Structures are given as structure tokens and as C-alpha cells.
Amino acid sequence: MIRTICSAVALAFAVPMLAAPMASAQDKKVLTISSWGGAFQKAQKEAWFGIVEKELNVTIKEDNTSGIADVRTQVASGKPTWDLTTQGAYSCKLLEKEGRLEKFDADTMKVLSDIPAALGRSDQCAPQIVYSVAIGWRDKAFPGKEPPGWAAFWDTKNFPGQRSLRKHPIYALEMALIADGVPIDKLYPLDVDRAFRKLEQLKPHVLVWWSSGAQSAQVLKDGEVDMVAAWNGRIQALETEPEGKGGKINTTFNQQIIVSDHWMIPKGAANKELAMKAIAIMSRPEVNARISNYINYAPSNSKSYDTGVIAKEKLSGLPNAPENANKGFIQDNDWWVNNADAMVKRFDAFLQK
Numbered sequence: 001m002i003r004t005i006c007s008a009v010a011l012a013f014a015v016p017m018l019a020a021p022m023a024s025a026q027d028k029k030v031l032t033i034s035s036w037g038g039a040f041q042k043a044q045k046e047a048w049f050g051i052v053e054k055e056l057n058v059t060i061k062e063d064n065t066s067g068i069a070d071v072r073t074q075v076a077s078g079k080p081t082w083d084l085t086t087q088g089a090y091s092c093k094l095l096e097k098e099g100r101l102e103k104f105d106a107d108t109m110k111v112l113s114d115i116p117a118a119l120g121r122s123d124q125c126a127p128q129i130v131y132s133v134a135i136g137w138r139d140k141a142f143p144g145k146e147p148p149g150w151a152a153f154w155d156t157k158n159f160p161g162q163r164s165l166r167k168h169p170i171y172a173l174e175m176a177l178i179a180d181g182v183p184i185d186k187l188y189p190l191d192v193d194r195a196f197r198k199l200e201q202l203k204p205h206v207l208v209w210w211s212s213g214a215q216s217a218q219v220l221k222d223g224e225v226d227m228v229a230a231w232n233g234r235i236q237a238l239e240t241e242p243e244g245k246g247g248k249i250n251t252t253f254n255q256q257i258i259v260s261d262h263w264m265i266p267k268g269a270a271n272k273e274l275a276m277k278a279i280a281i282m283s284r285p286e287v288n289a290r291i292s293n294y295i296n297y298a299p300s301n302s303k304s305y306d307t308g309v310i311a312k313e314k315l316s317g318l319p320n321a322p323e324n325a326n327k328g329f330i331q332d333n334d335w336w337v338n339n340a341d342a343m344v345k346r347f348d349a350f351l352q353k
């Protein structure tokens with residue numbers, strides 16, 4: 001009888017002790033982050049998410065975004081399921097203007113201060129990676145010749161062959177003006193009429209107006225076009241892949257257009273405080289630098305290059321690395337936020353002529 005009572009007492013104390021760790025695991029907060037999926041999101045996970053989970057003692061739940069419309073839908077619902085999302089610099093600025101984002105606190109802003117303001121950094125937009133729009137070409141098309149810039153992209157006499165450009169005015173107007181002789185430091189505000197006149201000259205030689213990063217790379221790899229204006233990572237990936245019909249592929253950062261992707265917190269996010277802490281962690285130089293070891297994108301924090309974290313063999317392929325940063329310029333997102341709608345309408349009309 002005594003043994004039965006003792007066993008019951010012991011069991012009564014044991015059950016809460018066993019239940020405690022389970023309750024703790026259940027109480028662990030979940031931070032929901034959406035990004036672009038694929039190789040990029042995998043790289044984010046390897047480089048950053050594990051560190052965030054450990055430092056904040058949270059579980060990260062991943063989701064995917066296909067663009068700015070998703071964020072608008074999340075905010076319009078009144079109860080966003082995302083705590084943190086990735087969007088391009090232009091999209092972040094537009095969402096900020098529309099009042100759809102949460103403001104960062106002082107601690108987060110202190111960490112972000114090492115990120116160049118020119119990338120679009122603000123109290124609602126946190127640049128996370130840097131990439132660029134660069135020129136890629138087939139070596140067989142121009143053996144031993146490197147296009148010195150956008151004028152060469154337009155020069156079908158000395159660099160004959162088919163071209164490919166994005167099916168959107170963003171980037172194209174800047175390229176056209178530089179090709180027409182406008183100095184990089186005098187680009188903005190863009191002379192739109194002059195840019196479209198220059199695009200008219202190139203239009204007969206543009207075989208493919210690409211609508212996805214994958215397409216921009218594929219048409220070059222297949223030899224369908226000889227020169228493309230595309231995101232540097234897409235072109236550089238071809239340099240290490242088995243050669244396709246197009247043969248060896250090259251990339252240059254000459255007159256590159258530097259752009260970035262940003263972290264942002266949808267208005268009304270349930271865990272906005274945790275999201276801010278996550279942004280601060282991923283923006284620290286030694287953490288931010290890690291992304292370049294997993295994918296061919298560059299860190300946004302300028303001090304990342306002083307950490308020694310980035311593998312030396314990666315440096316020459318990063319657009320904002322010390323040896324490449326001065327070869328191009330950072331796109332003016334504010335100009336595009338104010339003018340994009342009109343430019344898209346005019347560009348669509350230009351293509352339909």
C-alpha cells in the first residue's frame with residue numbers, strides 16, 4: 001500500500017517535469033519570413049536564418065513571395081501572416097510611399113547605418129544584398145573583345161549580333177542614355193525622350209525581350225543572342241556551368257547598374273519587434289557577409305568586406321567589391337517610384353510599334 005502511494009506521488013511530480021520542456025517548445029515563437037524561393041532562399045537559410053533562430057530562440061517558418069502585389073494583399077487583410085519579407089529596392093520604396101510598412105526602431109537603425117543610404121536604406125527599407133545589371137556576351141561572337149560599356153551594346157558594327165533586354169523600361173532607359181553619351185553622374189533626372197530615341201536605334205537588333213532571369217541566361221547559353229543586359233548572377237552562373245550551344249560566356253561590370261533587394265516588415269505584422277531584431281542580426285557585417293559564400297550576390301553592409309568572411313576567390317565576382325564598385329553606379333529608386341507608371345505605359349507602346 002505504501003509502495004502504491006509513493007509511486008502515485010512520484011508520478012504526480014514526474015508528469016509536470018516531463019510536460020515542462022514540451023510546453024517550452026510549444027511557447028517558442030515562430031517568425032515567418034517570405035522570400036523568392038529557389039537557390040536564393042536556400043542561400044539565405046544557410047547564411048542567415050540559422051543564426052537568427054539561435055540568437056533569438058525562435059523557429060523560422062519560410063514562405064515565398066512573387067512580388068509587391070503579395071505584400072499589398074497581406075497588409076490589406078489586416079492580419080499579415082508574414083513578419084518579414086524580401087522585395088526589390090524599388091518595390092520597397094513604393095510600399096513605403098503607400099504606407100504599407102512598419103518603421104524600424106532605433107536599435108535596428110543603428111546597425112543599418114553601415115549600409116550606404118544610396119542603396120535606398122530608410123527606416124522602413126533595409127538593403128540585404130547587392131547585385132547589378134551587367135553585360136554578358138558569347139566569347140565566340142566577339143573573340144578577345146570585351147564590351148567597354150553600354151555604347152558597345154548599341155554598337156552593332158564593331159559588336160555585331162543579336163541582343164536581349166528586359167521587357168521593362170527600368171534599366172533600359174539608363175543604358176540608352178549612357179550609350180548616347182550622357183555621363184553617369186548626370187543621368188538623373190532621366191531625359192526620357194532622348195532615352196526612347198536611342199532605344200529606337202537598338203530595337204531592330206533586340207531579338208528577345210526577356211521577362212525572367214532564367215530566360216535572360218538561357219537565350220545566351222543557347223546562342224540565340226550574342227549579348228544580353230541581365231542580372232550579374234544569372235550571367236556569371238553560366239561561366240561555371242557546362243558550355244551550351246553558345247559556347248563560353250563572359251561578364252563585365254563596366255558601367256554596371258547597381259541595385260539591391262531589401263528586408264521590410266508588412267504593416268500590422270504580429271511579430272514586428274522580433275522581425276526588427278532579425279533584420280539587425282542579418283545586417284551585421286560578419287553575418288551579412290556570409291551570403292556571398294552561398295550564392296553569387298554581394299553583401300549590402302559596406303563593412304562586410306573588412307571581416308574576412310567572404311572567400312577570396314569570390315571577391316572579383318561581386319559588383320560592390322572594392323575592385324568593382326566604381327565601375328558603375330547605383331540606380332536612383334526615388335526617380336523610378338515617381339515615374340514608373342508613366343514609363344511602363346510608354347515602354348509598352350514603344351514595343352507595340
